[in-house]
Amino acid sequence: MNFKEKLxxxxxxxxxxxxxxxxxxxxxxxxxxxxxxxxxxxVNVTDFQSAVVRASSLGGAKILLDEGLxxxxxxxxxxxxxxxxxxxxLSAAALGIQNVLALTGDHPSIGDHxxxxxxxxxxxxxxxxxxxxxMNGYDMNGHELSGAPQFFLGASVTPLYDPLELQIIKxxxxxxxxxxxxxxxxxxxxxxxxxxxKRVENLNIKVLVGVIPLKSAGMAKYMNNNxxxxxxxxxxIDRMQKAxxxxxxxxxxxxxFIQQIREEKICDGVHVMxxxxxxxxxxxxxxxxx
Amino acid sequence: xxxxxxxxFEEILNFLEDKQNxxxxxxxxxxxSCMTGGKQQIDEMKERLEQSGxxxxxxxxxxxxxxxxxxxASLKKCKAELEDADxxxxxxxxxxxxxxxxxxxxxxxxxxxxxxIGEIERIGQFYEACKACGQCELGWTxxxxxxxxxAKSLLNGPCGGAKNGxxxxxxxxxxxxxxxxxxxxxxxxxxxxxEIKDPKDYSKAxxxxxxxxxx
Numbered sequence: 001m002n003f004k005e006k007l008x009x010x011x012x013x014x015x016x017x018x019x020x021x022x023x024x025x026x027x028x029x030x031x032x033x034x035x036x037x038x039x040x041x042x043v044n045v046t047d048f049q050s051a052v053v054r055a056s057s058l059g060g061a062k063i064l065l066d067e068g069l070x071x072x073x074x075x076x077x078x079x080x081x082x083x084x085x086x087x088x089x090l091s092a093a094a095l096g097i098q099n100v101l102a103l104t105g106d107h108p109s110i111g112d113h114x115x116x117x118x119x120x121x122x123x124x125x126x127x128x129x130x131x132x133x134x135m136n137g138y139d140m141n142g143h144e145l146s147g148a149p150q151f152f153l154g155a156s157v158t159p160l161y162d163p164l165e166l167q168i169i170k171x172x173x174x175x176x177x178x179x180x181x182x183x184x185x186x187x188x189x190x191x192x193x194x195x196x197x198k199r200v201e202n203l204n205i206k207v208l209v210g211v212i213p214l215k216s217a218g219m220a221k222y223m224n225n226n227x228x229x230x231x232x233x234x235x236x237i238d239r240m241q242k243a244x245x246x247x248x249x250x251x252x253x254x255x256x257f258i259q260q261i262r263e264e265k266i267c268d269g270v271h272v273m274x275x276x277x278x279x280x281x282x283x284x285x286x287x288x289x290x
Numbered sequence: 291x292x293x294x295x296x297x298x299f300e301e302i303l304n305f306l307e308d309k310q311n312x313x314x315x316x317x318x319x320x321x322x323s324c325m326t327g328g329k330q331q332i333d334e335m336k337e338r339l340e341q342s343g344x345x346x347x348x349x350x351x352x353x354x355x356x357x358x359x360x361x362x363a364s365l366k367k368c369k370a371e372l373e374d375a376d377x378x379x380x381x382x383x384x385x386x387x388x389x390x391x392x393x394x395x396x397x398x399x400x401x402x403x404x405x406x407i408g409e410i411e412r413i414g415q416f417y418e419a420c421k422a423c424g425q426c427e428l429g430w431t432x433x434x435x436x437x438x439x440x441a442k443s444l445l446n447g448p449c450g451g452a453k454n455g456x457x458x459x460x461x462x463x464x465x466x467x468x469x470x471x472x473x474x475x476x477x478x479x480x481x482x483x484x485e486i487k488d489p490k491d492y493s494k495a496x497x498x499x500x501x502x503x504x505x
Binding site for chain 1: 441442443446447450451455458467468471472480483486487490492
């Protein structure tokens, strides 16, 4: 059973996330993929994450597919106009990629080529619209395709946002444009995700809450200061500070969070973003008892 | 208003490296307001050029520098000074410099970098307000332009990158979408935001554009 079927059936799903390498050496991502094979339902492949040059998400997704994992290809509007995005989606479908996560994309100014011109011809909602149109057998301008792709479309959401109503409005648009599942920015405070789920209760959406295993107290503080939508509560920072084995404590905190989400049926699944420490994801799953 | 900023003097001198006699033009409108091409700035420029060993044959504040007929008429009155000049230094916007270049035969060099269409909040403080996208969106955005004021020019609401109402690209800037939200909420028009905006028709901004209005 694939990711879509499990989610639709109401199973608790687990997704992980991997970034293609900066270079052509895919050995690390392949090793991580092998460690997760059969243990996660799908793996997001980031699309020039943080506006940094790497191998593309299409290439990464194809390599995961060859390793026997189910990829969720992320695609942003930052680097491609509507012509390239539609073409990339068609190529993805032809290569067997079924899951697509549409994102607006970080601004080039935060990446390693800050001089680059951001495209933003389409935002996340528009990419979903385009993918839906392709699924109906037509390009965005109504020209017929020879063979239509079939995608399971997803989008992202930031549950910690002020004003939250503005995010809810955008979620509604994403649903209307074709999004079937949502993965959230990393959440550390169970109350934030509970409040959020209450707000989207009547929208009937599938939500995978984002989890980042912490590696240090410094990492938590850095994210609190610099990453919009992330708030690591003081008691968690405290635990990280006091811990001897920081990596293990970070994984323990993440495991406790995931177990609570699952036991209390707060969300439909979790999305683990290990950001560079993908080798720890299997350990985290062991700790969760998956 | 077209907002401009004077280039570093070194860059201007580089343009004029093998030119001795310079004629300076300014502009009565935007560049005067931006303090980059009014009478005072022309006088200052003249002084600096002379200190650098150049001869300034004359100067004029064009009224305005982007009006071809006016430019032609004004420069006619400066015929003698222009004939003595090896180059024109234009203290206007890029448009103004092109207009002057289309009227005179000698090389024309820009003294300013043209930055944006914007407003003067107070003297010396300018903010970008319009991208001239060719398809004004202000009618449904409570008078705040998302094309200009959102770093990503988003039309379907904010990205996740705002913190305390500020844009992650530049924390000095308010998130345009939070401004739009707050104003629409005040006006009880939030429902407007639920409508999906299709990707913008950028063919309307394909350059060079022209407009011919029948009389």
